[in-house]
Amino acid sequence: MRYASLTCALLLAPLGATGGLRTERIVPLTPMERDTVSARDSAIHALNRLAYGPTPGEVDRVASFGVMRWVDAQLEPGKINDEALAPRERALPVLSYSREALARVYADAARERREAAMGANTMMADSEPAPGPHGRLGRALTDQYVELTLIRAALSQRQLYEVMVDFWTNHFNVLIAKGADRFLLPDYIEHTIRPHAFGRFSDLLGATAESPAMLFYLDNWESVAPGARPPGWRYRFGVGGADSARRARAPRGLNENYARELLELHTLGVDGGYTQQDVVNVARIFTGWSIERPERGGGFQFHDWAHDWGSKVVLGMRFPAGHGQDEGVRLLRWLANAPATMHHVSRALCQRFVRDDPPDGCVDDAVAAWQRSGGDIGAVLRAIVNGADFWAPANRAAKVKTPLVFLVSALRVTGAQPDSSLRLPQVAARLGEPLFMHAAPDGYPESAAAWVNSGALLDRMNVAVALAADRLPGARVDLDVLLGDTPDPAELVAAVDAKVLAGTMTDNTTRVIEDEVSTVPNPVAARALAVGLAIGGPEFQRQ
Amino acid sequence: MTMSRRVFVKGGSLALFSVGLDPLFLARAAFASAAPSDAGPILVCLFQRGAVDGLSMVVPYGEREYYDARPRIAVPRPDVVDLDGHFGLHPRLAPLKEWWDRGSLAVLHAAGSPDPTRSHFDAQDYMESGTPGVKNTADGWLNRYCQHDREHAATPFRAVAFGPQLPRILAGSAPALAIHNLQTFGLGGGAPARDRLTEAFERLYAGTTTGLLASSSDEAFEAVRVLRQANPLQYEPAAGAQYPRGPFGHALLEIAQLIKSGVGLRIAFADVTGWDTHVNQGASDGQLAQRLGEFGQALAAFATDMGERMRDIVILTMSEFGRTVAENGTAGTDHGRATAMLVLGGPVNGGKVLGSWPGLEPAHRFEGRDVAVTTDFRDLFTEVLARHLDARELAAIFPRFAPDPARYPGVIRT
Numbered sequence: 001m002r003y004a005s006l007t008c009a010l011l012l013a014p015l016g017a018t019g020g021l022r023t024e025r026i027v028p029l030t031p032m033e034r035d036t037v038s039a040r041d042s043a044i045h046a047l048n049r050l051a052y053g054p055t056p057g058e059v060d061r062v063a064s065f066g067v068m069r070w071v072d073a074q075l076e077p078g079k080i081n082d083e084a085l086a087p088r089e090r091a092l093p094v095l096s097y098s099r100e101a102l103a104r105v106y107a108d109a110a111r112e113r114r115e116a117a118m119g120a121n122t123m124m125a126d127s128e129p130a131p132g133p134h135g136r137l138g139r140a141l142t143d144q145y146v147e148l149t150l151i152r153a154a155l156s157q158r159q160l161y162e163v164m165v166d167f168w169t170n171h172f173n174v175l176i177a178k179g180a181d182r183f184l185l186p187d188y189i190e191h192t193i194r195p196h197a198f199g200r201f202s203d204l205l206g207a208t209a210e211s212p213a214m215l216f217y218l219d220n221w222e223s224v225a226p227g228a229r230p231p232g233w234r235y236r237f238g239v240g241g242a243d244s245a246r247r248a249r250a251p252r253g254l255n256e257n258y259a260r261e262l263l264e265l266h267t268l269g270v271d272g273g274y275t276q277q278d279v280v281n282v283a284r285i286f287t288g289w290s291i292e293r294p295e296r297g298g299g300f301q302f303h304d305w306a307h308d309w310g311s312k313v314v315l316g317m318r319f320p321a322g323h324g325q326d327e328g329v330r331l332l333r334w335l336a337n338a339p340a341t342m343h344h345v346s347r348a349l350c351q352r353f354v355r356d357d358p359p360d361g362c363v364d365d366a367v368a369a370w371q372r373s374g375g376d377i378g379a380v381l382r383a384i385v386n387g388a389d390f391w392a393p394a395n396r397a398a399k400v401k402t403p404l405v406f407l408v409s410a411l412r413v414t415g416a417q418p419d420s421s422l423r424l425p426q427v428a429a430r431l432g433e434p435l436f437m438h439a440a441p442d443g444y445p446e447s448a449a450a451w452v453n454s455g456a457l458l459d460r461m462n463v464a465v466a467l468a469a470d471r472l473p474g475a476r477v478d479l480d481v482l483l484g485d486t487p488d489p490a491e492l493v494a495a496v497d498a499k500v501l502a503g504t505m506t507d508n509t510t511r512v513i514e515d516e517v518s519t520v521p522n523p524v525a526a527r528a529l530a531v532g533l534a535i536g537g538p539e540f541q542r543q
Numbered sequence: 544m545t546m547s548r549r550v551f552v553k554g555g556s557l558a559l560f561s562v563g564l565d566p567l568f569l570a571r572a573a574f575a576s577a578a579p580s581d582a583g584p585i586l587v588c589l590f591q592r593g594a595v596d597g598l599s600m601v602v603p604y605g606e607r608e609y610y611d612a613r614p615r616i617a618v619p620r621p622d623v624v625d626l627d628g629h630f631g632l633h634p635r636l637a638p639l640k641e642w643w644d645r646g647s648l649a650v651l652h653a654a655g656s657p658d659p660t661r662s663h664f665d666a667q668d669y670m671e672s673g674t675p676g677v678k679n680t681a682d683g684w685l686n687r688y689c690q691h692d693r694e695h696a697a698t699p700f701r702a703v704a705f706g707p708q709l710p711r712i713l714a715g716s717a718p719a720l721a722i723h724n725l726q727t728f729g730l731g732g733g734a735p736a737r738d739r740l741t742e743a744f745e746r747l748y749a750g751t752t753t754g755l756l757a758s759s760s761d762e763a764f765e766a767v768r769v770l771r772q773a774n775p776l777q778y779e780p781a782a783g784a785q786y787p788r789g790p791f792g793h794a795l796l797e798i799a800q801l802i803k804s805g806v807g808l809r810i811a812f813a814d815v816t817g818w819d820t821h822v823n824q825g826a827s828d829g830q831l832a833q834r835l836g837e838f839g840q841a842l843a844a845f846a847t848d849m850g851e852r853m854r855d856i857v858i859l860t861m862s863e864f865g866r867t868v869a870e871n872g873t874a875g876t877d878h879g880r881a882t883a884m885l886v887l888g889g890p891v892n893g894g895k896v897l898g899s900w901p902g903l904e905p906a907h908r909f910e911g912r913d914v915a916v917t918t919d920f921r922d923l924f925t926e927v928l929a930r931h932l933d934a935r936e937l938a939a940i941f942p943r944f945a946p947d948p949a950r951y952p953g954v955i956r957t
Contacts, residue, residue: 219821222873253872257821260661260878270662276910279661400756432707432723439816440593442664452755453709453721454763455728461744462731508750516743533743538751538760 039063043070044502045396048543049353050074050385051159053409056482059502071385075198075378077158085155091420094144099187099212102141103298106183108134110294138183142176145186146425146435151418153408164197164377165189166404167352169436170443171345172208172266174217176436180291181213184298185436188213201345201375202336205266209332210300212291214258218441221290223255223283225308259283261441267335269344278315284308285319285328342370346380348446353384355395356447362389397504397542400448403431405543406460410467410535413500415482416475423474431459457541464536469528485527489518492530500534509537583695584855584890584931587798587811587845588685588712590670591838591862593819594663597882597914598868599831600636601650601896605629608903612869615826616876622827626650630896634827635836638843642887646894647846647853649954651923653881653898655864655916659909661878663819666863670920671712673941682715684940685810688928689717691936698807699765705794705813713812718762725797729767741767773804784848787840791815795845802852809932815841818862821875842887854889857931857955861920867912868903879913884923886954890931897952918952926951 043062047054050071054062062070073080089095097105112132131139156162169189176185192211196204208214215221259282264270288307292299302325311321317334319327335341346366350358362384369383370376384390401409407428411418418424425435432451438444445451466472468479482499486492493514497505513533520526534540599616603609604623623631624640630650632639642648658675660666669675673684682690689702702719704710709721722728730741741764748760778800786792794813801808817834824831846853865882881901887893901907901915909915925946928934937946 219873219875222822224872226872255821255871255873255875256877264662264664270660270665276661430723440663448755449714450708452759453704453719454759454766455721455723456707457748457756457759458729458763458767459723461740465730465732465740506750509747512743512746512750515746516739533747536744537747538756541756 039067040503041396042067042391044504045391046071046385047159048397048409049390049399050163052153052163052405053412053543054502055412056415056499071160071382074158074160075382077161077198080157082157084157085152088151088155088420089148092144092148094141094148094186095190097141097186099184099191099299100297102138102183102187103294103296105134105138105141106180106298107294109138142182142186143422144420145189146176147418147420147422149189149435150408150424150428151420153404154411154416154418160381161197163352164381165194167349168193168197168204170438170446171348172204172214173438173441173443174213174436175439177439178217180216180294180298183294184211184213184216196377198378198381199376200336201341201370201377202333204377205336206329206332208266209262209286209289209328212298212300215289215291215300218258218261219255220258220286223258223287224253224303224306225284225287226253228287228306228308230303231305254280254283254287256280256283258286262335265442267344268338268340269347272338272340272344274315281312281314281319282331284310284312285314285331288325289328337370337375339367342367342375346370349380349384350389351446353381354387354389355398356449359389359395362387365389397539399543400452400541401543402444402446402451403433403456403460404428404435404444406541407431407463409543410464410540411475413535413540414467414477414479414531416467416472416477418475421474425474427463427472427474431463432456452541460541461536464534464540465529465532468530468532468535479524479527479531483527483531485523487523489514489526492517492523492527496527496530496534500531501539504539505534506539509534509539513537582855583809584857584933585802585809585811586927586932587813587856587858589842589858589860590667590710590712590812590814591818591860592663592667592814592816593862594666594864594866594878595818595862595882596820596824596831596866596876597652597862598865599633599824599826600835600885601626601652601883602631602633603629603652603900603903604631606903608868608905612903614870615874616824616870618826627896633832633835633839635832636839638839639885639887641843642846643894647888647891649886649891649893650883650896651886651898651918651952651954652883652896653901653914653916654884654918654920654923654952655881657916657919659880661864661880663863663878668711670861670863671710673921673924674943675921677943680942683710683712684924685712685812686715686717686719687940688932688934689719689810690715691934691939692717692809692932694933694935695809696807699762699769700801700806700808702810703798703801703808703812705797705811706790710812710814713810716758718758718765719810720762720766722797725770725800728770769806773806778803780844780848781850782847784844785840786844786848787837789837791837792841792844795841796848799845799848802849802856820866821871821877822873824870824875842885846887857886857888857890857927859923859927860885865914868908868914869912880909881914881916884920886923886927890955892953892956895953897954919950921946922950923952923954926953926955930955930957 040059040063043059046067047058047062112134116132153162174181174185174188176182188211192207196207256279260279263272263274263282268274288303290301290303292301304324307324309322312319314331346363347358349366350362354362365383365387366380369380373379389395428435433444463472467477470477483495493510497503513530516533517526517530520529598609599618602618602623604620605628610617618633622634624634624637625631626643639648656666656669656675658669671683672680674680685702700720702713704713704721706721707723709719713719730737745764751757786796798811815838820831842858849856861884862882864878864880866876866879871877899917901917905911907915921941921944925937925941929937
């Protein structure tokens with residue numbers, strides 16, 4: 001079997017290579033196009049890094065449009081026509097729900113649960129009651145948002161924007177599985193992250209600090225000045241029973257969780273020079289930053305009674321006594337453009353766009369642009385893309401795709417249509433990156449070392465093979481549109497190289513895929529095998 | 544049960560010889576002594592990510608300060624499972640008491656990092672790299688152990704992490720596997736198609752000469768071959784052991800399965816999450832109690848399932864730091880310093896709470912708020928490596944550290 005296929009490939013390869021027809025039909029380089037080969041390489045690189053990879057024909061379109069012109073256009077997403085995506089968005093009701101409406105669904109579902117629990121047989125107390133209509137609606141809306149995230153990544157023309165939304169989603173990570181964040185997250189991504197993805201960092205930081213999703217996720221909503229009591233709260237002298245349970249729930253003091261992650265992850269970085277005392281004082285500054293009850297909309301609310309009105313010092317900066325919410329705003333404004341923050345966030349951006357171990361030059365360029373522009377994220381991105389490091393040959397194809405990038409780029413390169421179901425998000429989960437499910441506040445890692453391991457690679461191969469055979473749950477692929485079919489293995493592999501790997505196929509990969517497809521008589525099966533091997537193979541794991 | 548286990552063991556050793564044709568495997572095996580793969584010491588490391596509250600896990604119930612500092616979340620005296628008159632297990636860890644009574648469970652209290660960071664990420668990083676205070680260490684200490692291990696056969700399954708990602712502690716130049724799910728490890732599909740596909744991908748990746756992609760794929764295909772021979776898919780835990788549902792119970796079940804299938808597992812690693820109890824952590828019941836219940840049940844099930852094999856097995860639990868002595872304003876605890884670590888298994892010098900207990904009086908706390916660290920985690924780790932796995936090159940495994948048997952906390956019987 002093996003020998004037969006090898007012989008077959010050896011016989012066919014030279015024939016294919018000398019056939020002038022093949023070269024012209026499969027690698028269609030006219031003399032003019034040959035001069036723009038470097039433009040093509042640049043387009044490949046730009047689409048791999050600034051987008052979720054190319055769609056069919058996109059490399060050539062971007063190359064002829066001009067790569068830098070394309071980058072400029074991507075930096076103004078509002079001007080990009082996204083008509084293919086629009087009907088898909090309209091089909092998902094979650095986008096027409098305001099935060100208040102989502103909160104109402106959540107409150108109704110909670111009431112429904114309580115009523116069901118009270119009505120249930122006490123013997124069954126351990127088992128979870130099946131959700132009622134409000135609970136099911138709440139779950140469906142959350143699921144829709146998760147589905148939408150993959151649909152947008154795959155289909156949106158505003159690719160750099162979607163990539164940046166993912167970046168900030170991880171930088172300002174919130175776990176969808178934590179209590180109220182189930183209903184707060186869609187609003188958080190939609191109205192806190194997305195409007196600011198290309199705006200000023202200080203606006204984005206301020207928006208996350210006030211967002212109910214973050215206040216809940218990092219526990220700040222219930223952090224209060226030591227000893228502070230809500231109005232109308234009365235100490236009861238009851239012992240045991242419901243009374244002591246209520247007392248246990250009454251907030252009694254500080255919680256440092258948000259304060260620490262704000263400094264360590266969102267702004268200054270762990271080496272930002274702050275002390276434990278700074279963390280405590282930041283927590284004091286944010287006492288009172290809380291959330292309305294879901295019945296009233298679940299929005300941001302500042303609680304006077306919970307705030308610590310005393311004086312504080314953070315990193316040598318004085319915050320005099322007698323200030324309320326304004327001192328938190330002042331601190332955020334200062335943190336947003338502190339030198340350590342510029343460096344920390346610029347470094348993370350360079351890691352995302354240039355190299356896992358970001359070059360100093362890239363970080364310096366980004367920081368300089370940050371200083372010039374007052375933290376305008378678009379300007380910082382432009383500086384990174386204009387820098388020599390971004391285009392350096394050594395940094396091209398130097399990053400390994402994260403599971404999300406792998407999955408979305410595979411959908412895009414095959415022109416697959418994601419459906420509106422949880423099945424594709426489940427594929428992302430199987431690959432190791434369930435959306436919005438990173439429990440720790442640092443978000444999903446960006447570096448290859450975190451993702452590349454033997455089990456994960458096997459999972460990617462499985463997904464690749466299933467996708468190419470149109471057997472991947474949640475996506476439909478039509479390879480006829482992408483490739484046509486040809487009985488000639490060499491011709492087929494050359495076409496796969498051009499369409500799936502944008503002409504980057506190595507000799508070894510060419511040889512192996514030719515060997516394999518030459519033993520498969522059915523051209524449709526051979527084509528699926530070739531595409532599956534290409535997407536599951538080593539070239540496609542890189543970006 | 545005994546029957547099927549024998550079959551696995553046999554299948555496993557068969558597998559090892561039949562894949563002997565693979566040159567990579569031969570090259571690795573040549574370094575190792577010819578110890579049979581299904582015998583010898585095994586280390587199971589469990590990382591309680593998120594910083595477990597050591598004071599709830601192993602309660603200093605003999606101390607007034609414990610109750611003073613935690614009016615809402617202290618475990619009441621009558622609920623504590625007494626160990627030595629001063630410390631007791633959280634009631635949900637009661638399934639482990641049997642192992643304490645047999646002298647197979649030791650507690651090391653007040654253990655932690657010499658670095659005072661209260662950042663989860665830094666502290667986890669230090670505990671996994673084994674170099675507290677130094678961030679640019681490229682590999683993890685369990686991986687460095689494997690790099691220097693000449694004592695045991697180098698099989699593809701020597702070091703396995705059970706989860707979707709290979710953790711920092713096992714990252715490095717020595718081969719290590721991450722297995723998300725043993726049942727689906729490898730390529731899908733029916734037998735002939737699957738084997739051809741596996742071979743094709745193996746050839747594709749054989750052309751990748753450098754980097755993580757190359758080494759990970761080598762390891763993957765080697766493991767797929769061995770696992771296919773060992774066939775661990777049908778598995779019935781022994782002695783009626785009941786693993787709790789959920790990812791942690793499942794990970795321990797798969798570790799047991801792999802050990803019994805005789806593929807040469809030497810180092811197993813799994814994460815267990817949900818310990819970052821800033822809010823309403825509860826006392827005898829509640830959030831933390833629930834996590835401890837699952838944790839204790841899983842450990843007990845594993846030990847029961849392994850039966851006689853526990854003779855060669857040491858389970859070591861670790862967590863990046865402990866939590867504040869006093870409860871915080873939201874009936875939870877914030878990030879602290881020292882915590883308790885459990886050591887369970889046949890070779891363990893058990894039935895003792897080891898380490899030097901600093902006490903909870905405010906003057907004895909670290910910065911007046913946290914349990915002070917009296918045992919450097921590296922002293923614990925070096926002891927386990929040296930006395931349980933016969934590791935010799937401890938200085939290379941823990942750089943910038945002078946391993947010293949005089950500082951071993953004494954968790955392994957000598």
